[in-house]
Amino acid sequence: MRVRIYPLALGKAVKYSLMDLEREVAGLLIGRYEKKQDILEIWDAISGNQKSSSAFVALDEEVMAITFEWLSQERPGLNIVGWYHSHPGFDLFLSTIDIETQKRYQMMFPKAVAMVIDPLKYAETRKLADLKFKIFHIDRQGRIVPLRVSIGIHRTKVIESTIKGMDTVDLFYIQPPEVQEEYKQKSTDTLTDVFKKLRKKFPPL
Numbered sequence: 148m149r150v151r152i153y154p155l156a157l158g159k160a161v162k163y164s165l166m167d168l169e170r171e172v173a174g175l176l177i178g179r180y181e182k183k184q185d186i187l188e189i190w191d192a193i194s195g196n197q198k199s200s201s202a203f204v205a206l207d208e209e210v211m212a213i214t215f216e217w218l219s220q221e222r223p224g225l226n227i228v229g230w231y232h233s234h235p236g237f238d239l240f241l242s243t244i245d246i247e248t249q250k251r252y253q254m255m256f257p258k259a260v261a262m263v264i265d266p267l268k269y270a271e272t273r274k275l276a277d278l279k280f281k282i283f284h285i286d287r288q289g290r291i292v293p294l295r296v297s298i299g300i301h302r303t304k305v306i307e308s309t310i311k312g313m314d315t316v317d318l319f320y321i322q323p324p325e326v327q328e329e330y331k332q333k334s335t336d337t338l339t340d341v342f343k344k345l346r347k348k349f350p351p352l
Contacts, residue, residue: 171204
């Protein structure tokens with residue numbers, strides 16, 4: 148499997164990672180899987196409430212539940228296809244905790260990926276050459292596999308992913324409290340319910 152990430156998605160993931168260089172930052176990757184080409188396309192990246200330290204990060208469970216509900220209503224065809232988090236100054240790898248988190252994502256969607264970003268050097272120089280990130284997957288033998296990544300340049304998809312991605316800029320930060328509460332009320336599913344729905348939608352291959 149290869150990964151194609153579109154510019155806005157990468158830009159937003161980097162932006163969120165730069166928001167706190169003392170702590171790890173995490174979020175969700177939104178996209179779709181193109182079965183014929185065996186390519187996972189990442190169209191968008193969002194963030195939300197989380198607990199973090201210099202060596203640990205965990206998204207609130209509500210973030211996934213609300214995102215799943217929002218995508219179902221507003222973005223048919225796009226789904227949660229993985230997650231990303233930063234390793235400021237620690238290089239690009241999956242820790243033991245990261246591996247367990249990734250296994251959980253792959254239980255709900257077998258093609259799910261984990262993107263790791265080390266934004267420290269880029270934050271200092273602002274040179275693209277210093278932007279470090281890798282995308283990983285765990286294969287059936289339990290091995291951590293770095294995936295080949297390309298930047299999406301298909302004109303129509305770049306425009307479409309950008310327009311759709313702009314709707315989710317700081318989705319969980321700029322929405323008025325009453326709107327956030329409305330999403331929470333609509334999303335009555337627990338995280339377990341979300342995983343069950345996703346397993347039905349994406350049965351094991």
